[in-house]
Amino acid sequence: MGGVARRDVVRAAVLGAGSAALAACGSPLDPRGAGADGEVALTVATNAVSGGKNADEADWITRWVVPRFERRKRAEGTPVRVRFAPSGVDDEQYKTKLALDLKAHAGPDVMALDGIWVGEFAQARYIRPLREVAGERAVDWAGWAQIDPKVRSLARFEGKLYGIPAGTDARLLFFHRPLFRRAGLPADWQPRSWAEVLAAARRLKRLDGVTPLQINAGTAMGEATTMQGVLPLLTGAGGRISDGERWYGDTRELRAVLGFYRDVYGAGLGDPRLQQEAKGRDKSFERFATGRLGILAEGDYFWRDVIAPKTGTAPMKGRDDEVGYALFPARAPGAGLGGRDHVSLSGGAVHVLNPHTRHPRKAFALLAALHSAAALRARLGDSAMITERDDVNDAVLDRDPMLRFAADKALPVTTFRPGLAAYPAVSLALQEATAAVVAGRSPAAAAAAYRSALKEVLDGDDRIIG
Structure with a gap:
């Protein structure tokens, strides 16, 4: 572009x-x-x-x-x-x-x-x-x-x-309790680190026909990649996307985020094909609703409008009993932006x-x-x-314990996207970086390519940090 x-x-x-x-x-x-x-x-x-x-x-x-x-x-x-x-x-x-x-x-x-x-x-x-x-x-x-x-x-x-x-919303991790039971994972799961998320996904991988983890990636997912994946992870690594009119480029925090994507898709814990399909996000919803996806990073929209028992696009009759929800953990306890243990993103x-x-x-x-x-x-x-x-x-x-949880627990640790003119193009560049990692490129190379794309977006290096 x-x-x-x-x-x-x-x-x-x-x-x-x-x-x-x-x-x-x-x-x-x-x-x-x-x-x-x-x-x-x-x-x-x-x-x-x-x-x-x-x-x-x-x-x-x-x-x-x-x-x-x-x-x-x-x-x-x-x-x-x-x-x-x-x-x-x-x-x-x-x-x-x-x-x-x-x-x-x-x-x-x-x-x-x-x-x-x-x-x-x-x-x-x-x-x-x-x-x-x-x-x-x-x-x-x-x-x-x-x-x-x-x-x-x-x-x-x-x-x-x-x-x-x-109005506003929050990003959380949703997990399929019947699958967790089969994998020997706790019904009240609340991961404290990225390592614990990956450990749960590895347990779920033992189940036949189950995709362990969906973390949106690539350009086909559009802004959902940035909202449900990159930015919560970046905040959890202690990083930012911007500071005023300046934008962060190839930073160690971004490389950590892309490293998490490598750990998920390089180890077969997520389905790379979903990240390339125009309807991939909808397919991930369907897999979760039918018990074929264990952990899904999504906004509370997923609970309200997708798997709602009577009105959802992928309804789950037993949603309230079968679906668990947890805060997005920081990379490690205290490693999130501002020393947070958990993070979220809102729009x-x-x-x-x-x-x-x-x-x-x-x-x-x-x-x-x-x-x-x-x-x-x-x-x-x-x-x-x-x-x-x-x-x-x-x-x-x-009326809804999940939404009460999101409001009481996720909103206090949430962040928002920067309302800057360059943001849509920056977001696209981040999506491209995740797509490159899913396709097998190293996190370091994808982060360097992101910085090059950022230079193009901003017409130079003057507003790039890192």
Whole structure:
């Protein structure tokens, strides 16, 4: 991949889109910003659509958030008409469309971004800090008291808040208890080091037809490789991916991570073919659900949406009894970043305001409505997930011991990806490094190749450490 494409995904997409694509993105914001009866008109957009991608989110916004917000504003004497703009497309398509809209001073008043896009959009000047758009009301919003500073960092770039985080998650090790019993491993397994993870995988290898361990690798897995594999391991080795605007290259911590990949795939503890297939991640889910995979490194999404007994894509009727979960161990006790024994990695979406909205006060009121405790509880219904609000988590997570474990044990030791424009290209380079090791290249050679790729991404050595 060329340096320009790697260096700035948003700007490259906008510059390469052409006027035809720009015209397809919708009209600039209505100068009057008003409906037919003089109501203020606002638009909210997320990558969701009823009956399709993230349908529950689309239905929640259109059936619960919007009508209640409109009724409240009407009762206050300041009527607002809200339109939901659905997408339901590939994330990169959605991202490019928003970038085109914002470049043209068009687009929705309130929109959802992946947390790792915040810095990229901010550096391209497509979004502005929340305080600059909405004023002091954004600082004084009572909801901030319920959002942990660590979770707020999802929406923070260079010390400034650009929006409100829309939930978060955690990375854990899931293990198949019936397979552990057959291999003579404990049902309450909690590894204290990478060596203990590998030792358990070697025991599982004795079972016929079982893949001992799945740690995502390669470019076919995409960002799942970086999120579920490289970055938790790097943190567990005491390393970082970046420091401000500088990026770590060929470091001993990265070589240790790549060494772990060699130990897994070079010793037949993982299936290298899965790492090369477009549907490899889904196949790993299916293997786990059907008792053919022993240990899986994944986010809590796997528990909530994949192996959920009734609604999962690979449902496990006996999930609650058959699936164990453990914290990601550091390389050795105390060897993790900051002297940690265990680590995690978190992500999530962020809702931001269009800096060109003609009604910033009301747009912020809509933004706040999306993050009210009542709205989040309504979205969850009888289910549970880790939301951005502590008060909601306190009310709903006891329904699900695994999510309570993730919130109480994993989030305190979690880290987040850097919201910088170069990150997507850096992430791809890390994926390529793991693919090289799975294919048989030495960790040292793969780490050196990563540094060369980083030099290309960053147009030189000035911002590379190591």
